[in-house]
Amino acid sequence: MRLVNFSNGGPRLGAIVGESVVDLAHASHGELPATLLDLIDAGPDALNQARKVVAEATERVPLSSVRLLAPIPRPRKNVFCLGLNYAEHVMEGGRALGEDRNLPEFPVYFTKPPTAVIGPEEAIIFDPRISDKIDWEVELTVIMGRTGKNIKQSDALSYVFGYTVGNDVSVRDIQRRHGGQWFKGKGFDRSAPMGPIVVTADEIPDPQNLNIALRVNGVTKQSSNTKFMIFTVKKSIESLSEGMTLEAGDLIMTGTPDGVGYARTPPEYLKQGDIVEAEIENIGVLRNSVEEREE
Numbered sequence: 001m002r003l004v005n006f007s008n009g010g011p012r013l014g015a016i017v018g019e020s021v022v023d024l025a026h027a028s029h030g031e032l033p034a035t036l037l038d039l040i041d042a043g044p045d046a047l048n049q050a051r052k053v054v055a056e057a058t059e060r061v062p063l064s065s066v067r068l069l070a071p072i073p074r075p076r077k078n079v080f081c082l083g084l085n086y087a088e089h090v091m092e093g094g095r096a097l098g099e100d101r102n103l104p105e106f107p108v109y110f111t112k113p114p115t116a117v118i119g120p121e122e123a124i125i126f127d128p129r130i131s132d133k134i135d136w137e138v139e140l141t142v143i144m145g146r147t148g149k150n151i152k153q154s155d156a157l158s159y160v161f162g163y164t165v166g167n168d169v170s171v172r173d174i175q176r177r178h179g180g181q182w183f184k185g186k187g188f189d190r191s192a193p194m195g196p197i198v199v200t201a202d203e204i205p206d207p208q209n210l211n212i213a214l215r216v217n218g219v220t221k222q223s224s225n226t227k228f229m230i231f232t233v234k235k236s237i238e239s240l241s242e243g244m245t246l247e248a249g250d251l252i253m254t255g256t257p258d259g260v261g262y263a264r265t266p267p268e269y270l271k272q273g274d275i276v277e278a279e280i281e282n283i284g285v286l287r288n289s290v291e292e293r294e295e
Contacts, residue, residue, distance in 0.1 A: 001015055001047070001054070001200045001202075002015065002197050002199055002200075003015055003016070003039075003197060003198045003199075004016060004068055004069075004195075004198070005068070005070065005071050005072070005073065006021060006067060007066060007067040007069055008023065011069060011073070012026075013025060013034050013035055013036055013039060014061070014066075016063065017054060017060060019062065020061060021063050022053070022057040022060055023059075024050055024053060026059070027056075027057040027059065028050075031049070032046060032049060032050055032053060033046070036143075036198065037072055037076070037249045040144075040145055040249050041248060068119060068121070068195060068197075069195070070117050070118060070119035070122075070194045070195055071164050071194060072117070072251065073119065075249070075251055076247070076249055077114070077250070078111035078112060078113055079112040079251045079253060080240060080250065080252045080253070081110050081111060081139075081168060081186065081253040081255075082107055082231065082236055082252070082254050082255040083182065084103075084104050084108045084230075084255065085107065085229050085254060086224065086255055086257040087228065088224070088257060089256055089259075089260065090104070090230075092258045092259075092260070093263055095263065096263040103230055104230065107231045107236055109240065110183055112168070112187050112191060112192045112253075113187050116188065117193075117194055118193050119193070119195050120286050120288070121288065122193065123288065123289045123290065123291040124167075124169055124191070124193065124289070124291070125190050125292075126188075126270070126290070126291075126293075127292075127295050128292055128294070131172075132271075133173045133174075134169060134171060135169070135171075135262050135269060135270070136167060136169065136214055136221065136261060136270060137167060137168035137169070137170060137214075137222075137260055138166075138167055138214035138257075138280070139165075139168050139253040139254055139256050140163060140165070140166070140207060140210065140212060140226055140253075140280055141163065141164045141194060141251055141253050142163060142233060142237070142251070142252040142253075142254060143160070143161045143164065143198060143250075144159055144161060144246050144247065144248055144249060144251075145159060145160055145162070145248055146161075146248055147247045148245070148246055149243070149244065149245045149246070150241055150242060150243070151237055151241040151246070153237075153238045154234075156234040157201065157205075157233065157234060159237060159246070160201045160207075160233070160237075161198075161201060162200040162204075163199050163201070163283060164195060164199070164283060165194065165279065165280045165283050165284065165285075166192060166193070166251075166253045166278070166286075167192070167193040167194075167214070167286060168191070168192065168253055168256060169191040169192065170185060170191070171185045171188055172262045172269075174188075192253075193276075193278070193286055193288045194251075194286065196285070196287075197283065197284050199282060203282070204282055207226060207232075207233045208227050208232050208233065209227050210225065210226045210280055210282060211223075211224075211279075211281040212224050212225060212257060212281070213278075213280075214259070214276065214278045214279070215276070216274055216275070216277075221259045221260075221261070221268075222256065222257050222260070223257075224257030224258065224259075226280075228257065229254065233254060236252065237252070240252065272290060273289070273290065273291075274290040275289055276288050
């Protein structure tokens with residue numbers, strides 16, 4: 001199932017059918033929730049009911065007539081993120097910074113606050129008084145469907161509700177100035193575009209074989225495949241859940257491939273008026289503009 005959070009007289013949870021959207025709460029006469037978090041909380045029975053409602057629905061809204069929102073506009077807690085999870089990205093970063101880098105032995109984690117999340121077609125805004133070193137990072141983003149702790153790799157994918165596209169927008173100079181702690185430079189407002197849709201896990205049985213790419217103004221900057229992750233989705237969930245509870249609705253951004261701006265020669269950064277398109281196979285294209293604004 002392909003789910004969207006859309007605006008139609010207020011935020012609504014919908015399912016895409018062709019080029020149209022079924023309003024799940026409306027089509028079920030209020031039996032299904034109006035938000036993705038509530039649907040996840042309601043468990044597998046609610047998802048199965050949603051599939052039945054979609055199959056029987058006669059009233060649909062043209063997809064072109066609605067505005068898509070972030071799948072979870074306000075996560076309940078910080079978004080979990082992996083850094084240095086593609087070998088070529090590790091190497092390009094080392095070259096750019098003049099460092100000798102080895103591949104990480106364990107996953108590298110940081111987080112982005114809920115205020116970082118924006119949806120498709122929303123602007124990535126930067127304040128030039130703070131920094132103009134704004135970079136892109138396309139990432140497969142996992143949405144947890146069940147709560148668990150000390151999850152084994154063999155069970156990990158059964159805890160996943162679905163997947164969406166994320167862009168880990170990074171303020172590079174701020175990222176590096178705080179003693180090696182990335183949180184500040186990765187946690188700016190509007191630095192986590194997500195969407196445009198959520199594809200439920202049953203439609204992506206193997207998250208380790210998806211083409212992943214990012215374009216700026218139509219020019220491809222990143223092009224890879226999730227098979228090149230150092231730590232798979234399963235391994236990342238196992239590692240992250242060691243001694244720490246992952247909850248239904250939690251978001252995990254799984255790292256970016258090579259092709260980021262700061263590692264280019266010369267370095268490239270996002271600027272006023274740029275259009276960024278992050279794309280993942282079987283999920284879709286997340287499109288955002290870039291706006292310079294003093295706030």
